[in-house]
Amino acid sequence: MVKKRINRIYRVVKYVAYKETLVDFREKFWSFVGAFIGIGIIAFIQSIYFTENDNLFLIGSFGATCVLIYGVIQSPLAQPRNLIGGHLVSAIIGVTVFQLLPDIIWLTAPLAVALSIIGMQYTKTLHPPGGATALIAVSGSGSIKDLGYLYVFFPVLSGVVILLLVALIVNNMTSQRKYPSDDRFSRNFKWFIDPIRDQSQRIKQKRNKRKNKKAATNSSLAKWRV
Numbered sequence: 001m002v003k004k005r006i007n008r009i010y011r012v013v014k015y016v017a018y019k020e021t022l023v024d025f026r027e028k029f030w031s032f033v034g035a036f037i038g039i040g041i042i043a044f045i046q047s048i049y050f051t052e053n054d055n056l057f058l059i060g061s062f063g064a065t066c067v068l069i070y071g072v073i074q075s076p077l078a079q080p081r082n083l084i085g086g087h088l089v090s091a092i093i094g095v096t097v098f099q100l101l102p103d104i105i106w107l108t109a110p111l112a113v114a115l116s117i118i119g120m121q122y123t124k125t126l127h128p129p130g131g132a133t134a135l136i137a138v139s140g141s142g143s144i145k146d147l148g149y150l151y152v153f154f155p156v157l158s159g160v161v162i163l164l165l166v167a168l169i170v171n172n173m174t175s176q177r178k179y180p181s182d183d184r185f186s187r188n189f190k191w192f193i194d195p196i197r198d199q200s201q202r203i204k205q206k207r208n209k210r211k212n213k214k215a216a217t218n219s220s221l222a223k224w225r226v
Contacts (some may be wrong), residue, residue, distance in 0.1 A: 030177060034070035034170035038163045039063065042155075056143050057155045061087070061132035062163060068129070069167045073179045077127055080180055082120075083167075084160055086127025090116035091156040094137025095149050108138040 039062065046057040065087075068078035076082065097112040116134035120126045136144060137151055144151060171179030 026174065026176065030170055030173065031071045034166055035066040037170065038066055038070070038166040041162050041166070042159050055141075056147075057159065059133070059136050059140075059144075059155055059159065061129040061136060062159055064129035064132060065127070065160070065163055068127070069163060069179075070170065073167070073171050073177060074181045076182075078179075079182055080164060082125050082127040083164055084157075085123055085125025086120050086130035087133050087156050087160050088152060089119040089123055089125055090127075090130035090134040091137060091152040092149070093119050094134035095151055097134075098138045098145060099148070105139060109135060112138045 039058075042058050042062060046055060050056045065083065068075060069083060072078055077086075093116045094112045097108050097115065101108050101111070112134040113131045116131055117126075120130055133156060138145075147154070167179055171177045
């Protein structure tokens with residue numbers, strides 16, 4: 001009896017491990033494309049217009065954001081409300097902490113991150129990379145600190161908008177991916193998403209027609225040879 005139970009648990013664990021590690025190469029491909037284009041655009045702007053500044057436009061929290069909005073697009077933490085709101089709330093809190101308190105890193109750093117978490121929870125915009133956005137506001141380079149509240153709009157808001165626009169395009173290129181996943185948010189972006197999905201469907205239909213035509217041709221040739 002015990003042996004049967006152990007074998008059953010083993011089979012269940014093995015199945016769960018298999019499902020969790022199953023690789024969908026199409027999903028991985030679009031995750032790669034989204035992250036590459038999103039960060040690529042921001043990095044390109046940084047390299048062209050802000051070469052003399054220390055990564056003023058390319059902040060570290062954007063990398064963590066890409067993991068969510070391109071790799072885990074169904075997560076509630078990756079939705080547009082959380083993406084935009086989380087970064088903005090955290091940026092405002094981070095700058096405020098730096099402006100009001102003395103530049104004592106062991107005080108401002110934990111306080112900025114802790115308050116940003118509370119702020120995101122209260123506004124229902126929880127987005128984990130927001131904590132990093134708040135931290136950068138108090139621990140970043142002199143160029144970042146000199147921005148003051150301009151940091152909220154540039155680089156935070158401008159970079160987030162770029163990442164969101166790329167996500168709306170890339171994450172709706174196939175029928176298997178849908179972003180935003182919540183229909184309430186999808187209605188807000190319907191004007192932008194629908195043309196992308198329609199174009200994706202047309203491309204898929206053309207591809208299927210070519211496959212069917214090729215299959216019919218091969219079938220006819222096989223019959224003719226017989």
